[in-house]
Amino acid sequence: xxxxxxxxxxxxxxxxxxxxxxxxxxxxxxxxxxxxxxxxxxxxxxxxxxxxxxxxxxxxxxxxxxxxxxxxxxxxxxxxxxxxxxxxxxxxxxxxxxxxxxxxxxxxxxxxxxxxxxxxxxxxxxxxxxxxxxxxxxxxxxxxxxxxxxxxxxxxxxxxxxxx
Amino acid sequence: xxxxxxxxxxxxxxxxxxxxxxxxxxxxxxxxxxxxxxxxxxxxxxxxxxxxxxxxxxxxxxxxxxxxxxxxxxxxxxxxxxxxxxxxxxxxxxxxxxxxxxxxxxxxxxxxxxxxxxxxxxxxxxxxxxxxxxxxxxxxxxxxxxxxxx
Numbered sequence: 001x002x003x004x005x006x007x008x009x010x011x012x013x014x015x016x017x018x019x020x021x022x023x024x025x026x027x028x029x030x031x032x033x034x035x036x037x038x039x040x041x042x043x044x045x046x047x048x049x050x051x052x053x054x055x056x057x058x059x060x061x062x063x064x065x066x067x068x069x070x071x072x073x074x075x076x077x078x079x080x081x082x083x084x085x086x087x088x089x090x091x092x093x094x095x096x097x098x099x100x101x102x103x104x105x106x107x108x109x110x111x112x113x114x115x116x117x118x119x120x121x122x123x124x125x126x127x128x129x130x131x132x133x134x135x136x137x138x139x140x141x142x143x144x145x146x147x148x149x150x151x152x153x154x155x156x157x158x159x160x161x162x163x164x
Numbered sequence: 165x166x167x168x169x170x171x172x173x174x175x176x177x178x179x180x181x182x183x184x185x186x187x188x189x190x191x192x193x194x195x196x197x198x199x200x201x202x203x204x205x206x207x208x209x210x211x212x213x214x215x216x217x218x219x220x221x222x223x224x225x226x227x228x229x230x231x232x233x234x235x236x237x238x239x240x241x242x243x244x245x246x247x248x249x250x251x252x253x254x255x256x257x258x259x260x261x262x263x264x265x266x267x268x269x270x271x272x273x274x275x276x277x278x279x280x281x282x283x284x285x286x287x288x289x290x291x292x293x294x295x296x297x298x299x300x301x302x303x304x305x306x307x308x309x310x311x312x313x314x
Contacts, residue, residue: 008229016224022212023221025205027188045185048222056228059181062211063219068166069176076264076271087304094306102306105235108298112268117235117300147266155261155270156253157218 006054011039011047023060071121075128076149077135078114080107082142086116089139093118096138098131113145125150166216171199175207179220232279233259235300236286237268238293245269251292257285268298 014037024032030048034041051057066074081089086104093116094102101119118135122128132148139146168176174197184192194204211217226233240248245263252258252272261272274285286297 006228012229015222016229019221021221022219023183025190025208025220027190027201027205029189030185030187041187049185051222051224054228056225058223058225060183060222061181061220062176062179062208062217063223064176065166065215065218068214068216069168087306090304090306094308099308102308103302104304104306105300105302108300112298149264149266149268149271151262151264151271153263155249155263156258156272157260 006051006056008056011037011043012051012056015044015047015051066121070123073122073125073128074151075120075122075125075132076151077118077120077132077146078149079116079118079135079139079146080113080144081116081139082144083115085142089142090116092138093135096131096135098122099135114147120148166214168211168216171197172207172211172216175204176211176217179208226275231275231277232282233302234274234282235302236272236274236289237298237300238270238272238289238295239268240270240293240295248293248295252289254292255285255288257281 015033018033018036023029026032028041030041030044034044037044048057048060052060090102090104093099096118098120099118100121101117103117104115105117107113107115120128120131120135122131128148128150132146136143136146178193178197183189186192188201190204191201194201197204208217208220212220238248238252248270249261252270253261255274257274257276259273259275261270263269264271274282276282276285282299282301286299289295289297
């Protein structure tokens with residue numbers, strides 16, 4: 001579990017609640033948030049800047065629906081990588097321009113020998129397969145086996161909801 | 165695949181990150197795209213309404229806010245797949261759930277406001293479904309950029 005030095009306060013929590021549906025689509029969105037939260041717009045902008053700098057906010061931006069953009073194939077590639085090299089190689093896999101998430105996770109042996117997960121999106125399964133072949137080349141003999149789990153159906157997609 | 169035109173693509177690519185912390189941020193972005201603030205806001209409303217975008221705003225790191233996010237999987241017998249889907253999806257802690265091709269055929273993300281909430285949700289899913297939950301908490305996150313071109 002990653003550790004964070006930043007200790008969120010009440011304003012941070014209220015900012016999460018006020019923006020979880022999204023940033024207001026009005027000309028002065030930070031003024032709107034400030035009025036909701038009972039602080040100044042300067043406070044809102046400064047706090048968002050601190051949260052970005054601390055990594056508490058990853059980014060402020062648009063979250064595309066991959067399917068709507070034509071990235072119809074989504075393969076969760078999973079790799080059994082030498083523990084001594086997984087962190088070095090994980091960083092390199094994460095840097096590939098078609099990998100959208102990359103994590104080290106625990107193995108569940110014998111059923112699940114894989115410790116590196118890399119999500120690969122493509123316009124077709126063939127495109128995803130080609131990209132996975134290039135991950136295999138990058139990992140080389142540090143990888144003892146891999147699998148690709150294509151998603152065949154979205155069963156639920158809501159995201160985190162924090163109560164006010 | 166949704167109908168999106170060249171301007172939609174330019175807007176999506178321009179808004180992947182770095183939205184400005186200024187009084188009139190939409191105006192600032194609109195100027196770089198050569199359109200008006202009103203047009204940018206209308207396009208964003210439309211992209212969200214059509215679900216081309218699932219969200220526009222700050223993306224909080226759940227763990228930094230004291231919460232927890234864990235990927236987990238079940239091996240669901242085919243005959244029970246629909247029934248188990250309903251049971252798993254009934255938990256508000258289940259944020260995403262995907263069917264995938266593997267013996268572990270149901271993969272979902274548990275998102276809770278506290279780390280203890282994960283254990284509670286796992287226990288509840290096991291008792292509702294009678295199936296063992298395989299939890300895959302992240303041990304390390306490797307840096308990726310948001311880079312899927314629209």
